[in-house]
Amino acid sequence: MSEQKLQSQTVQTTGHAWDGDLQEYNNPLPVWWVYTFYATAIFAIVYWIIYPSWPMGKGWIGGMSDITYVNSAGETKTHSWNTRALLLQDLNKAAAAQKPYFDKVAAMSYEQIAKDPEMNGFILSSGKALFADNCAACHQSGGQGVVGFFPNLTDDDWLYGGSFDKIHETVTGGRRGYMPTFSEVLSGEQIDQLANYVAGLSGIGHDAAKAAAGNVLFHSDTAACYYCHGVDAKGRKDIGAPNLTDGIWLWAGVAAAPTGEGKVAAIRTVIGNGLSKGVMPAWAGRLSPEQIKVLTVYVHELGGGQ
Amino acid sequence: MQTGLEDQLALYQKRIPIFTRSVKGRFRRFKTSVLVLAYVIFFGLPWLPWSRLDAPAQAVLFDVLGRRFLIFGLTVYPQDVVWLALLLFIAAILLFFVTGLVGRAFCGYFCFQTLWTDFYIWIERKIQGERPARVRLFRQPWDREKVIKVGGTHALWLLASFWTGLTFAAYFTYAPQLVMDFFTGQAAAAAYITIGILTLSTYAAAGLMREQICTYVCPYGRFQSVMYEAETLAVHYDVKRGEAAHGRATARAGQRTLAERQEKGLGDCVDCGLCVQVCPVGIDIRDGLQYKCISCGLCIDACNTIMDSFAFPRGLIRYDSEKNLAAATPAAPKLHWTRLKIIGYGVALVLMSAYLVYSISTRGSFDRAVSQIRQPLYVVLSNGDIRNRYQIRITNKAGQDQTYQITARGIPADALDLGHFREITVKPGHSGLVQAGVRLPPALAAKTQHFELIIVPQGKPAEARSEAVRFDTPSPHP
Numbered sequence: 001m002s003e004q005k006l007q008s009q010t011v012q013t014t015g016h017a018w019d020g021d022l023q024e025y026n027n028p029l030p031v032w033w034v035y036t037f038y039a040t041a042i043f044a045i046v047y048w049i050i051y052p053s054w055p056m057g058k059g060w061i062g063g064m065s066d067i068t069y070v071n072s073a074g075e076t077k078t079h080s081w082n083t084r085a086l087l088l089q090d091l092n093k094a095a096a097a098q099k100p101y102f103d104k105v106a107a108m109s110y111e112q113i114a115k116d117p118e119m120n121g122f123i124l125s126s127g128k129a130l131f132a133d134n135c136a137a138c139h140q141s142g143g144q145g146v147v148g149f150f151p152n153l154t155d156d157d158w159l160y161g162g163s164f165d166k167i168h169e170t171v172t173g174g175r176r177g178y179m180p181t182f183s184e185v186l187s188g189e190q191i192d193q194l195a196n197y198v199a200g201l202s203g204i205g206h207d208a209a210k211a212a213a214g215n216v217l218f219h220s221d222t223a224a225c226y227y228c229h230g231v232d233a234k235g236r237k238d239i240g241a242p243n244l245t246d247g248i249w250l251w252a253g254v255a256a257a258p259t260g261e262g263k264v265a266a267i268r269t270v271i272g273n274g275l276s277k278g279v280m281p282a283w284a285g286r287l288s289p290e291q292i293k294v295l296t297v298y299v300h301e302l303g304g305g306q
Numbered sequence: 307m308q309t310g311l312e313d314q315l316a317l318y319q320k321r322i323p324i325f326t327r328s329v330k331g332r333f334r335r336f337k338t339s340v341l342v343l344a345y346v347i348f349f350g351l352p353w354l355p356w357s358r359l360d361a362p363a364q365a366v367l368f369d370v371l372g373r374r375f376l377i378f379g380l381t382v383y384p385q386d387v388v389w390l391a392l393l394l395f396i397a398a399i400l401l402f403f404v405t406g407l408v409g410r411a412f413c414g415y416f417c418f419q420t421l422w423t424d425f426y427i428w429i430e431r432k433i434q435g436e437r438p439a440r441v442r443l444f445r446q447p448w449d450r451e452k453v454i455k456v457g458g459t460h461a462l463w464l465l466a467s468f469w470t471g472l473t474f475a476a477y478f479t480y481a482p483q484l485v486m487d488f489f490t491g492q493a494a495a496a497a498y499i500t501i502g503i504l505t506l507s508t509y510a511a512a513g514l515m516r517e518q519i520c521t522y523v524c525p526y527g528r529f530q531s532v533m534y535e536a537e538t539l540a541v542h543y544d545v546k547r548g549e550a551a552h553g554r555a556t557a558r559a560g561q562r563t564l565a566e567r568q569e570k571g572l573g574d575c576v577d578c579g580l581c582v583q584v585c586p587v588g589i590d591i592r593d594g595l596q597y598k599c600i601s602c603g604l605c606i607d608a609c610n611t612i613m614d615s616f617a618f619p620r621g622l623i624r625y626d627s628e629k630n631l632a633a634a635t636p637a638a639p640k641l642h643w644t645r646l647k648i649i650g651y652g653v654a655l656v657l658m659s660a661y662l663v664y665s666i667s668t669r670g671s672f673d674r675a676v677s678q679i680r681q682p683l684y685v686v687l688s689n690g691d692i693r694n695r696y697q698i699r700i701t702n703k704a705g706q707d708q709t710y711q712i713t714a715r716g717i718p719a720d721a722l723d724l725g726h727f728r729e730i731t732v733k734p735g736h737s738g739l740v741q742a743g744v745r746l747p748p749a750l751a752a753k754t755q756h757f758e759l760i761i762v763p764q765g766k767p768a769e770a771r772s773e774a775v776r777f778d779t780p781s782p783h784p
Contacts, residue, residue, distance in 0.1 A: 115726040121739045142681025154695075157688045246688030255686075301725065303685065303695055303743050 052080055070096070098126065102290040110164035113297050120301075127298025130291055134283065135299075143302045148253055149277070154303045157248040159240040159278075162306035166237070168296040170280060171287075177240045177278020179228075179251075182271050186223060193217055194225065195268040201233050201245045205260025240278070251275055321518060323444060324588040326427055327437040327580065331607025337414075341421050349469070352476035359705060360734055362480035370478055374735060380666065381735065383703060385673050392662040396655065401526070403651035405533040407641060408625065409540035413527055414602035419519050422470070422512035423586065426463055433459045437583060463513040464505065471504030517587040521598050531597060536629040537642035541601050543592045543623050544631065548575035554592075557616060564618060574622055578612050581605035581623060591623055671704040672732075674761050676773045679741075683778040692751040694777050698740045700761060702732040709764040712740060715772065716757030721746055729764070744777065751779045 013023040048054070051063040062080025069089040070076050079085035101122045105113060113119045132141060139145050143153035151159060159177065160170050182191060197214025199206040218225045218233070226233075228241040235243035242250065249255060252266040283292060299305075328334075356365035356378060367376040375382040382389065404411050413420060434440045434455050443452055475497050476484050487493035488501070511519050520527050534540065548554055551571035556578075561567050567574065575592065582590045584604045589596055591605045609623040626639040643649070679695040687693055702708050709731045714722040723743040732738040746754055754777045762770040 117727065117730050117732075117738050120727070121737075124739050124741070140681065142679065144682035144685070152682075152685065154682060154685045155687055155693075243688070247686060247690045248688050301741060303693060303741075 050081075052082060069093070101126070102288075102294075105293050106290050110293075110297060110300070113293075114301065123294055123297045123301065127294050127301075130287070130295050131298055134287065135295070143299065145250070147249070147255065148251060151250050152248070153299050155248055156304045156306070157243065157246055158237065158304065158306065159235075159242055159250075161237045162300070162304055164296055164300055164305070167299050167305070168292065171292050171295055171299070172282065172284045174282030175240060175278065175280040177275065179270070179275040181274035182223065183273065186217075186271075188272075190217055190223065191268055191271050192264075194223060194271055195264045198233070198244050198267050198271075199260070199264050202247055204254065204263045206264060251278075322588065324517065324586065325437045325440045325444070325583075326586050326604075327583040327608075328431060329580075329584045329604055329607045329611065331604075331610055333603030333607050337424065337602065337604075340415050341424055344416075344418075344421055345425075349473050352473060352481040362483075364480055366477060367480070368478050372735070381703060381705075383673070383701065383735075385701070386669070389662060389665065392658055392665070396658050396662065399651055399655045399658065401530075402533055403648065403655055405530045406535065406538060406645070406648050406651060407643060408601075409534060409538055410527065410530050410599070410601040413520065413530070413600040417600075419511060419524070420586075420600060420602065422508060423516045425466065426512045426516075427586070429462050429466070430459050433462070460513070464509055467505045467508035467513070468501070470508045471501040474504055475500050517598070517600075520587060520600055527600065528597065535645065535647070537627050537645060539625045539627055539639060539641065540595055541591060541599060541603060541606060541623065542595060542626045542628070542631055543575075543581075544621070544626070544636075545592075545594075546631075546636075547573060548592065548622050549573040562616070574613075574618055576612060576616065580608040580612055584608040595628070669703070670769055670771060671702070671766070672708065672710065672761070672763060672769075672771075673701040673703060674771055674773060675699045675701075676759055676775055678776055678778075684780060686780065687745065690748050691745050692748060692779050693743050693745045696742045696744070696759065696775060698742055698759065698761070699737050700730065700732055700740070701737045702734050705734050707731055707733055710738070711762045711764060712742065713760045713762070714744070714757055715760060717744060717746065717754060717777075718750075746777070748779075751777065 012026045014026045017023055048061070049063065050065050052060050053063065054061045065081045066078050067081055067085040067089050068076060068078045069085070069092045071088070071092055072095060077085075077088075101119075104119060105122075108116070108119065113123060131139075131143070135143070138150040139153055140150070145152035156162070158166070160166055160175060182194075186194070193210045193214035194217055195214070196206040196210035197212075197218055200208075200211045217223045218229075219231065228239060229235055229244055230241070233244040235241045249266075252263075252270045254263045254266050257263045257266050283295075287295070351366050352364065354365035355363045356376075357363050358376065361367065361369065361372070361376055364376070365378055369376060373384055401412055430440070434443055443455060446452055472485065472488065479494075479497070484493060484497060488497065515523075550568075550573035553573060554575035554577045555561060555567075555572045557576040561570055561572055564574070581592070582588075582605075584607070585591070586602060586604065587598045587600055589598050591599065603625075606623050606625070610620045613620050613622055624639060626636070627642065630636050630639060643652075676696055676698050679697060683694070685693045685695075698712060700710050709729050711729050712722075712724055712727075713719075721744050723745060724740060725743075727740045730738045730740055742759070744757070756774050756776055758772045758774050760770055760772040
């Protein structure tokens with residue numbers, strides 16, 4: 001082959017000969033490759049000097065690029081470079097940037113915050129993040145809640161009151177909603193009468209005769225519904241007893257039931273089984289007072305604030 | 307050292323150094339004026355003051371952190387990205403248009419690679435002298451003179467490159483502050499990196515690589531070839547006149563005048579080689595139109611000088627079209643613009659430029675974005691009313707505080723609940739957020755699918771803008 005001939009003429013051999021004529025070409029590595037290799041070696045040494053590298057007993061060589069940040073307690077911390085310190089630096093930087101706003105939140109009244117366009121913008125953005133992190137798991141990202149489990153925060157019906165102070169109280173201390181089980185106290189017929197009465201209060205199709213009996217039962221000491229829900233059935237916000245006369249149903253699946261009978265059956269289930277799942281955790285120890293204040297305004301401004 | 311295949315088959319052609327001779331003439335004057343004008347604008351603009359309320363007093367400032375471009379009285383926000391698209395379109399069409407008419411005029415006179423190379427060659431000539439002196443210096447060993455002259459040239463090139471990089475960075479931050487911070491070591495890391503990269507790349511491109519950028523790197527130079535037509539004016543050597551029957555010949559005794567040369571059948575080209583010596587890309591235009599030619603016109607100047615000195619008519623090398631040169635009796639070169647392609651490009655250019663001017667001059671003083679809150683889409687209230695909520699973001703693009711009023715059309719006036727913000731005042735360059743709720747009784751809600759939100763800047767009712775939004779209701783159950 002002419003190509004082989006060309007190579008044998010131009011490429012040097014290593015100079016050794018085995019078995020008389022067996023030779024080895026000397027094809028050195030390309031120069032650019034060799035220099036790139038040297039460059040990577042130099043890069044590695046520079047890297048060792050700048051960044052943490054070798055283990056040394058219980059510690060390690062920290063490198064030259066330290067990370068310094070001021071933590072929430074105002075202390076200046078310096079670490080050798082590591083990704084955790086880098087994250088802490090970022091977090092503290094962000095917290096420091098937010099601090100003037102949170103200080104303002106702490107100093108202003110709820111009404112002042114809600115009326116100030118700049119603070120309103122801060123509440124909308126920081127409140128959204130706080131709400132998403134802490135509240136949205138139950139109340140959903142838009143605060144619309146889940147029927148049968150978690151109250152809707154965007155409507156105008158409040159179990160415990162929708163003023164700034166009441167919302168603040170709810171977030172800080174949590175809530176525990178409870179309704180006793182009536183299936184063992186009342187007969188099935190009595191529960192059916194009560195359900196028809198309650199359905200009638202908010203204009204749902206019902207049996208008028210049963211409702212009349214239910215009316216009596218509601219206000220009697222046998223069932224004693226009026227203790228909590230009030231004589232007018234409009235609920236008591238101090239104990240979180242819901243208003244039974246409006247169109248909003250949290251616990252009973254009324255809205256989802258297609259027929260009047262279905263709606264009555266849904267109410268019957270709640271009366272018979274009672275409720276013990278209306279639990280809202282307390283956030284006092286978990287969030288800072290300013291964060292709770294931001295959340296209070298945010299929830300109030302979701303649309304239902306009073 | 308041994309010789310391997312690597313050395314025999316080089317991957318790249320070795321650069322043949324080019325030492326351009328300086329020349330005087332029409333095109334040289336034009337190139338110099340463009341260079342001076344471009345440099346005055348590029349290097350001077352960041353230092354032009356412009357008083358502003360809420361930004362540094364700099365006439366042209368690309369405020370990346372503030373997400374706005376401040377260009378004299380105009381503030382450009384990211385929402386105006388369509389202007390950038392228009393600008394790029396106009397630039398592209400302008401390039402096609404001009405190239406179709408007069409060839410690579412952009413390359414020869416306006417491209418920054420050409421301008422900077424031209425400037426660097428000027429520095430080289432000022433220090434090392436005219437072409438013969440530079441060739442001699444190149445060939446002589448590294449003695450004291452060569453080290454000082456070549457070293458000085460490179461030092462000045464680096465200085466010019468550095469100032470180019472610094473000026474570029476100055477468009478992105480307040481220029482006096484940047485210069486001060488840069489030399490006291492307090493500028494941002496991004497500034498040092500940008501200026502470092504630009505210094506090195508300018509030095510490499512304009513000082514070391516020069517025409518190799520145009521020949522091997524630049525895509526524009528190559529694709530402009532496809533825009534040439536037979537009617538396109540380009541720098542051409544008139545072969546018929548220059549070579550005649552027996553080719554070009556030097557102007558020796560006996561063939562010095564036109565009459566003598568015509569008698570011997572010699573062309574008008576006296577083969578002085580000046581057109582080759584002045585060429586910044588190192589080609590011989592007499593070999594015909596070629597891809598390396600950046601159409602700078604210096605060979606025209608060079609040839610005209612020689613023609614004048616022999617009292618031959620000018621224009622042996624000239625701007626002409628292939629069609630005209632091929633004709634039996636070439637006419638005087640003229641611009642052929644009545645071609646479909648040229649007219650098409652021209653129309654597109656005029657339309658898009660007009661649209662850009664229109665769009666800038668009629669832009670509103672604010673931007674609005676209304677988004678319906680989708681979680682939940684609607685809320686049923688205790689009395690059965692339906693409420694939808696909307697987030698309204700108003701961005702103030704004017705130069706001063708502005709108050710905006712929000713009203714609605716298509717729903718009862720009392721249905722719109724703006725909370726505390728029936729009016730909102732927004733600072734210039736900032737955005738204000740308003741949450742609006744709309745509450746309709748079920749019967750009306752069922753009929754309302756859309757309505758309009760109207761945003762009126764206080765005192766400027768003519769700039770009111772409306773936005774059609776949806777109103778959602780629960781699907782009715784039987």
